Amino acid sequence: MKVLVVDDDVVSRMVLMHLIDSCGVHDIVEAEDGAAAWEQLEGGLRPSLCFCDLRMPRLSGMELLQKIRSDSALDAMPLVLVSSANDQDTVRDAVQAGAAGYIVKPFQPEQVRQHIDACFDVSALPAEAPRDTLQRLGIDGERLLAYLTGFQGQVGAAGEQVDALLARGEPAQARQQLERLHLGCRTLGLHGAEAAMMDLLQASVLDGEQIQGALAALARSVAQQAHLLRQQDGMD
Numbered sequence: 001m002k003v004l005v006v007d008d009d010v011v012s013r014m015v016l017m018h019l020i021d022s023c024g025v026h027d028i029v030e031a032e033d034g035a036a037a038w039e040q041l042e043g044g045l046r047p048s049l050c051f052c053d054l055r056m057p058r059l060s061g062m063e064l065l066q067k068i069r070s071d072s073a074l075d076a077m078p079l080v081l082v083s084s085a086n087d088q089d090t091v092r093d094a095v096q097a098g099a100a101g102y103i104v105k106p107f108q109p110e111q112v113r114q115h116i117d118a119c120f121d122v123s124a125l126p127a128e129a130p131r132d133t134l135q136r137l138g139i140d141g142e143r144l145l146a147y148l149t150g151f152q153g154q155v156g157a158a159g160e161q162v163d164a165l166l167a168r169g170e171p172a173q174a175r176q177q178l179e180r181l182h183l184g185c186r187t188l189g190l191h192g193a194e195a196a197m198m199d200l201l202q203a204s205v206l207d208g209e210q211i212q213g214a215l216a217a218l219a220r221s222v223a224q225q226a227h228l229l230r231q232q233d234g235m236d
Contacts (some may be wrong), residue, residue: 002027004047006037019112034059076227096156128189129228161201
């Protein structure tokens with residue numbers, strides 16, 4: 001497995017690469033900024049995971065993430081944003097943009113290992129095979145892709161909506177948002193994400209941090225299904 005590390009600060013880049021290596025992942029590729037990383041990705045580099053600094057010259061981490069999510073050949077690749085900022089607005093923006101996670105400098109070994117384990121645990125969010133979803137719903141691949149794309153937008157918006165509802169003391173309305181996502185997971189055959197949404201709904205108190213983590217995992221699951229569908233139907 002290959003990991004891409006993108007950071008314009010050479011010390012931070014080397015520290016993170018050392019921590020990744022200590023987790024047992026030794027195939028590590030580095031890039032000095034987002035533009036250099038994008039050049040490698042355009043050239044055919046296909047890492048299993050990318051750790052990327054948020055603020056960089058030429059191409060920021062958020063801008064690189066947006067490019068990756070808009071490229072059908074790369075959109076399923078998990079990207080973990082790295083920054084010294086830990087305010088909730090920044091974290092929420094990262095999740096809504098499709099980040100697989102968010103870690104704050106200075107790096108903690110357990111944070112790095114947690115994201116590596118999560119991204120490489122292929123059984124963490126099992127899902128129905130796209131061909132089975134097509135047959136069950138009685139639709140074609142183009143229609144299913146449209147459903148997945150629309151659902152991904154719904155997931156992205158849900159993080160901010162749920163945060164706002166909880167901040168206003170409206171947990172019942174926040175649960176309604178999560179119930180809609182749970183139904184969408186069931187409809188689209190996202191079995192692991194469906195179970196994660198149910199766990200949130202069954203909790204006596206909604207936890208904002210847990211919700212954001214579950215939404216990030218759900219976004220990855222939707223992106224992976226869209227990627228598999230494109231491969232199956234030769235859309236890539």
